[in-house]
Amino acid sequence: MAQRVKSQQKLLADILFPVRPEGESGEVLDIPPDKRRLHTETYDFTISTIYKLLKDKKIVIPEFQRRYVWSRAQASRLIESLIIQCPIPVIYLDQGSEGTLTVVDGNQRLMSIKLFVENGFRLKGLKAYPDLDGFTFSELDPRFQNHIENRTLRCITILKDTHPQIKFDVFERLNTGAVQLNPQELRHGLNFGPFMQAIDDLAADEEWQKFLGIRNDKRMKGAELILRFLALRYDLERYKKPLAGFLSEFASKHKDKSDVAAWRDEFKVTYQGVKSLFGRAAFRMLGDDLSPGGSINSAVFDAQMVGYSLAKPNVQKMNEATRFQFLSAYRALQNSHEFNRAITASTSDELLVKGRINMARDFLSKQL
Numbered sequence: 615m616a617q618r619v620k621s622q623q624k625l626l627a628d629i630l631f632p633v634r635p636e637g638e639s640g641e642v643l644d645i646p647p648d649k650r651r652l653h654t655e656t657y658d659f660t661i662s663t664i665y666k667l668l669k670d671k672k673i674v675i676p677e678f679q680r681r682y683v684w685s686r687a688q689a690s691r692l693i694e695s696l697i698i699q700c701p702i703p704v705i706y707l708d709q710g711s712e713g714t715l716t717v718v719d720g721n722q723r724l725m726s727i728k729l730f731v732e733n734g735f736r737l738k739g740l741k742a743y744p745d746l747d748g749f750t751f752s753e754l755d756p757r758f759q760n761h762i763e764n765r766t767l768r769c770i771t772i773l774k775d776t777h778p779q780i781k782f783d784v785f786e787r788l789n790t791g792a793v794q795l796n797p798q799e800l801r802h803g804l805n806f807g808p809f810m811q812a813i814d815d816l817a818a819d820e821e822w823q824k825f826l827g828i829r830n831d832k833r834m835k836g837a838e839l840i841l842r843f844l845a846l847r848y849d850l851e852r853y854k855k856p857l858a859g860f861l862s863e864f865a866s867k868h869k870d871k872s873d874v875a876a877w878r879d880e881f882k883v884t885y886q887g888v889k890s891l892f893g894r895a896a897f898r899m900l901g902d903d904l905s906p907g908g909s910i911n912s913a914v915f916d917a918q919m920v921g922y923s924l925a926k927p928n929v930q931k932m933n934e935a936t937r938f939q940f941l942s943a944y945r946a947l948q949n950s951h952e953f954n955r956a957i958t959a960s961t962s963d964e965l966l967v968k969g970r971i972n973m974a975r976d977f978l979s980k981q982l
Contacts, residue, residue, distance in 0.1 A: 651776075651780075652772065653775050653776045658769075659766060664767060675717045684725075688726075692723060694737070694742055694746075697762065705719065706772065706784075707771045709772065709774045711869065718784075730750075730751050733750040785803070786800060797861075797862075798837055799834055800862075801865050805866050807869040808874070809865065809874060810869070813837050816840050817834070822836055825896075841864070843919045843923075845865075847924075850968060855963060855964055857962040891929060892944075894906045897918060898910060904941045904942065913961040917957060917974035921972075921977070922978055924975045925979040927981070952973070953970060956969050
């Protein structure tokens with residue numbers, strides 16, 4: 615009986631507190647111990663100060679976080695909490711290279727405050743002070759206005775000298791909104807600048823979205839693929855798993871890069887070249903009848919895009935007469951044990967990432 619209880623307890627512990635297998639590398643473990651520390655500063659900003667910082671764009675809410683989802687009743691309860699001096703959850707900010715503070719967690723609260731101060735809604739559904747229902751900020755007695763403006767919110771700022779992967783890890787832990795943000799949305803918020811804007815512009819191309827089968831890329835899948843191409847194309851030798859951490863570090867490293875014309879052109883030329891070679895089979899698995907699989911395979915995307923960019927094949931050699939021969943040869947490569955393993959299992963492993971790209975590069979160099 616005691617042994618069974620102990621076994622059940624161990625099973626529960628394994629689920630709640632899994633032990634990382636020896637040799638498995640996670641994001642934090644890839645960082646030198648002396649750089650794993652989170653560097654922060656804590657500020658108690660008054661509401662009036664926060665409003666001014668938001669208005670002057672010294673506190674910035676990332677584009678993808680600007681989906682305001684709170685109801686007027688929720689926003690009104692926040693304002694009422696300020697009035698009755700109820701504690702408000704901490705706001706988390708990220709310090710950029712220029713000192714700008716980006717909201718990591720708390721955008722709904724901050725947007726509600728800014729909206730109310732600007733008379734954007736009337737109070738509704740108050741419980742402690744229902745007699746204030748229906749009033750805008752400017753219609754409140756000046757004593758209420760002063761009381762609200764002088765209330766403080768605790769803000770914890772993640773400083774810019776914190777390692778990018780640690781920042782990303784913290785951002786993930788704080789990702790508790792109604793709509794969970796995916797990794798690309800997270801790194802987009804942490805690293806928004808000229809580089810991310812350039813990727814957004816490329817990802818907005820209708821032809822690109824249509825080819826990927828994305829009608830409205832709200833979750834930034836197309837943008838993540840473009841970032842993935844650029845990171846592996848221009849920093850392949852430094853690649854280390856996990857892939858998510860590698861992409862986040864690359865995005866952070868080039869956050870303020872404004873001269874991206876060469877990279878943008880390389881992506882466009884490569885994408886058009888791969889599409890002209892593979893047609894609808896680009897980025898997808900090939901069936902025995904040379905028909906493409908239905909969904910995008912990110913590992914195949916790596917191999918075809920980065921391999922093409924490195925090989926610079928002569929696409930002019932391709933015509934309808936040689937396309938069947940080319941695709942047949944590629945299917946043979948795809949079905950080979952070494953290449954197939956690199957695009958179907960443990961696809962973020964360092965040797966497999968570099969291996970599939972190099973195999974695709976060599977294949978394209980020989981075929982064309």
